[in-house]
Amino acid sequence: MTNLYARLADCFPEDREQRFATLPGGGIVSYADLAARSARYANAIVASGVAPGDRVAVQAEKSIDMLMLYLGCLRAGAVFLPLNTAYTSGELDYFMRDAEPALFVCDPAQADPIRALAATAGVARVETLDDAGGGSLAAIAADCAGTFETVPRADDDLAAILYTSGTTGRSKGAMLSHDNLASNAFTLREHWRFTGADVLLHALPIFHTHGLFVATNVVLAAGASMLFLSRFDVAAIMAALPRATAMMGVPTFYIRLLGEAGFDRALVAHMRLFISGSAPLSADIHREFNARTGHAILERYGMTETNMNTSNPYDGDRIAGTVGQPLPGVSIRIADPESGEILSQGKIGVIEIAGPNVFKGYWRMPEKTEAEFRGGHFISGDLGFIDARGYVSIVGRAKDLIISGGFNIYPAEVETALDKLAQVHESAVIGVPHPDLGEAVVAVVVPRDPGFADGDALKAALADQLARFKQPRRIHFVDALPKNAMGKIQKTVLRERYAEAS
Ligand code: ATP
Numbered sequence: 001m002t003n004l005y006a007r008l009a010d011c012f013p014e015d016r017e018q019r020f021a022t023l024p025g026g027g028i029v030s031y032a033d034l035a036a037r038s039a040r041y042a043n044a045i046v047a048s049g050v051a052p053g054d055r056v057a058v059q060a061e062k063s064i065d066m067l068m069l070y071l072g073c074l075r076a077g078a079v080f081l082p083l084n085t086a087y088t089s090g091e092l093d094y095f096m097r098d099a100e101p102a103l104f105v106c107d108p109a110q111a112d113p114i115r116a117l118a119a120t121a122g123v124a125r126v127e128t129l130d131d132a133g134g135g136s137l138a139a140i141a142a143d144c145a146g147t148f149e150t151v152p153r154a155d156d157d158l159a160a161i162l163y164t165s166g167t168t169g170r171s172k173g174a175m176l177s178h179d180n181l182a183s184n185a186f187t188l189r190e191h192w193r194f195t196g197a198d199v200l201l202h203a204l205p206i207f208h209t210h211g212l213f214v215a216t217n218v219v220l221a222a223g224a225s226m227l228f229l230s231r232f233d234v235a236a237i238m239a240a241l242p243r244a245t246a247m248m249g250v251p252t253f254y255i256r257l258l259g260e261a262g263f264d265r266a267l268v269a270h271m272r273l274f275i276s277g278s279a280p281l282s283a284d285i286h287r288e289f290n291a292r293t294g295h296a297i298l299e300r301y302g303m304t305e306t307n308m309n310t311s312n313p314y315d316g317d318r319i320a321g322t323v324g325q326p327l328p329g330v331s332i333r334i335a336d337p338e339s340g341e342i343l344s345q346g347k348i349g350v351i352e353i354a355g356p357n358v359f360k361g362y363w364r365m366p367e368k369t370e371a372e373f374r375g376g377h378f379i380s381g382d383l384g385f386i387d388a389r390g391y392v393s394i395v396g397r398a399k400d401l402i403i404s405g406g407f408n409i410y411p412a413e414v415e416t417a418l419d420k421l422a423q424v425h426e427s428a429v430i431g432v433p434h435p436d437l438g439e440a441v442v443a444v445v446v447p448r449d450p451g452f453a454d455g456d457a458l459k460a461a462l463a464d465q466l467a468r469f470k471q472p473r474r475i476h477f478v479d480a481l482p483k484n485a486m487g488k489i490q491k492t493v494l495r496e497r498y499a500e501a502s
């Protein structure tokens with residue numbers, strides 16, 4: 001049987017009374033509870049008219065019940081489709097029409113507007129779930145049996161559709177199969193040495209691949225347990241750390257922890273592993289973390305479409321500024337973005353990925369799917385290179401590359417130089433159309449002191465830091481950069497906004 005749930009359940013601890021999760025209020029969910037509660041949700045969705053292959057869309061606050069609903073969907077053969085809680089009605093309308101879920105699960109507080117939206121989008125059924133285990137779906141589940149015969153699935157059957165973060169344009173639905181998710185979970189368990197003795201600190205959202213698949217599936221595949229926090233709250237993390245053995249986070253988590261005076265070597269002496277991903281972890285933060293705690297953060301690289309692709313090693317050098325080597329079974333190559341020619345070691349090009357982790361395509365976008373594959377490899381859209389030791393470094397997204405006067409400029413390099421300046425809080429560097437150069441380098445800066453707007457001072461400071469062709473020709477000052485619901489900077493928006501301004 002290749003149902004992801006069944007494959008994970010084979011790894012649950014023999015003693016089902018062992019702990020799966022410790023909840024924020026101190027409640028405990030054992031593996032026996034997990035089996036019964038996921039069965040109740042499987043029964044509840046079947047009772048709500050969901051058949052294998054149907055999508056179950058969920059926009060709800062992070063809760064253990066939402067996790068049980070995820071497992072219930074797997075068991076029933078339904079396709080789990082979580083949605084970012086920050087999405088507004090305009091976005092939900094698109095997702096409803098695109099995904100055509102048989103069931104939409106939302107927070108009770110949103111029930112009225114969502115029902116109205118669902119009626120016009122043709123979604124038949126709406127139920128609710130809140131973060132305290134209440135709501136209409138929870139009530140149906142409570143009346144259902146705590147046993148369920150997990151539905152057999154083929155390797156390629158869909159387990160989930162996850163929408164990408166929408167950093168470079170409209171979010172696309174990535175179709176992930178049972179085997180995509182299972183293979184990655186087992187690979188990561190081995191690579192990161194997760195065992196039943198582990199306690200993972202889980203503070204990530206569960207509508208995104210990082211918190212849902214990487215964190216949750218790895219814990220289940222190891223028969224380990226998690227400290228389940230509802231969100232990233234630095235005080236709660238500090239309090240929970242002494243009971244954890246491992247933590248997964250985005251770079252911001254680690255930056256915030258470094259801002260705490262009490263975050264020191266003693267607090268994390270017993271920890272086994274800190275993992276970072278979803279966005280670039282700066283080499284400076286990596287080094288500062290190491291100096292403060294004695295731990296080298298293990299950075300890895302993945303995306304919604306492929307799960308995890310590369311990882312720094314468990315043993316061996318975790319090199320700051322790199323995302324490590326291809327995971328076992330994953331093939332990574334670097335290609336010329338235009339011609340597709342495979343480039344030699346050390347050359348910068350687009351990262352292409354093949355392996356059992358790579359998704360089945362974009363939901364209802366066959367042309368887009370076809371355009372994003374080349375010779376069996378998925379074209380990630382990220383630019384990078386592979387060094388002599390096989391470590392991959394990411395230099396930015398292909399869509400963000402600036403070509404000015406025939407020179408390639410990687411915005412990340414210019415942003416790093418800007419961010420080092422005392423006057424700069426945050427920056428984004430883009431290319432805008434230019435009559436002579438093709439594109440001109442433009443920086444958008446959030447100053448450290450509101451009101452600061454001396455572009456010439458910043459340009460002067462960069463003069464001996466960057467080659468002339470990389471220096472921004474124009475600097476705009478803003479209060480905040482446009483970010484999507486995952487906190488990623490939307491350069492498409494900036495390019496539109498400043499297109500005329502060069
Ligand atoms: P969209 O595809 O809709 O524009 P997105 O690419 O931001 O949005 P995700 O799938 O959430 O959506 O993010 C994957 C991307 O995140 C990768 O393609 C890569 O650009 C970036 N990323 C993930 N991990 C790392 C990392 N360790 N270092 C640098 N970038 C990373």
Ligand code: MG
Pocket residue numbers: 164165303381
């Ligand atoms: Mg993407």
